[in-house]
């Protein structure tokens with residue numbers, strides 16, 4: 415069991431990345447930055463390391479994990495890419511895109527990591543620390559967001575510690591992540607190519623490369639987190655990313671006792687009575703808003719408000735992923 419570890423935090427550099435890679439190869443758990451959010455990495459080929467990872471996150475079930483690799487060549491050892499998957503990988507890797515594709519025969523990833531499915535989620539991250547780490551490990555690394563199951567994803571090393579201190583070996587600290595929401599997940603399984611989770615790569619960019627709209631998944635969309643979804647319906651939990659405080663979305667005024675999560679230049683009516691206040695982006699920039707989303711939610715969650723009032727965020731570009739996370743965080747639970 416991982417509880418009771420002394421979790422070290424080290425500034426990411428050549429030496430500490432090398433040490434982190436050795437820890438992973440030895441079966442340890444290492445949180446590291448990607449351009450989207452911090453991930454909790456384990457050797458994807460080591461079933462007991464993967465089991466330890468689920469336990470460290472206090473994940474109630476074995477929802478499948480994303481295998482991170484350093485390039486498309488390494489990805490081909492894990493999975494079969496159809497035409498669409500091939501085109502998307504070429505266009506957007508390294509970057510905030512995860513592809514769910516058919517597992518290759520002889521794929522070395524532990525069955526526990528894919529929850530026994532015959533598909534696998536694969537991603538090549540762009541963050542230089544993630545890239546150096548993956549190159550040094552030389553094996554696929556599974557990495558869910560490095561938060562306690564059900565919590566907001568971490569965009570800073572301190573968020574990782576707040577959730578996982580004492581349960582993992584190491585946090586590689588490289589400051590705040592740039593994208594701030596998780597990767598976009600696209601399923602490319604030879605049938606329709608579907609958007610499973612909106613994320614850091616806007617839908618429009620993907621559709622431009624495909625030359626047609628993405629299909630909607632058959633049931634509900636995949637969850638951006640990894641809670642009680644079970645193996646048969648991975649990533650389909652509506653409520654997650656839960657701040658403890660209730661969220662009121664689309665707020666155009668502020669009521670007594672509320673904290674304010676603002677967007678854009680114009681404050682809502684009654685903003686001056688908010689008991690705490692953060693702005694996703696004063697200039698109304700969706701890229702900036704995505705990068706601030708989770709750290710502002712964490713900050714406001716700690717303010718002791720009854721409710722966090724969230725101003726409307728336009729549903730375009732990264733706004734689709736932002737609204738998806740906000741809706742899930744606001745879902746009753």
Ligand code: TXA
Nearest residue numbers: 450453478533534535558559596597637639640648649
């Ligand atoms: O940006 C990200 O994607 C971050 C960084 C660390 O890479 N990772 C991340 O992982 O968000 P996680 O475990 O928090 O979310 C992965 C999602 C889950 O909802 C899971 O159900 C889904 O991917 N998933 C994984 N394998 C799948 C599969 N074979 N089919 C469908 N969904 C899958």
Ligand code: MG
Nearest residue numbers: 559638639640
């Ligand atoms: Mg997650």
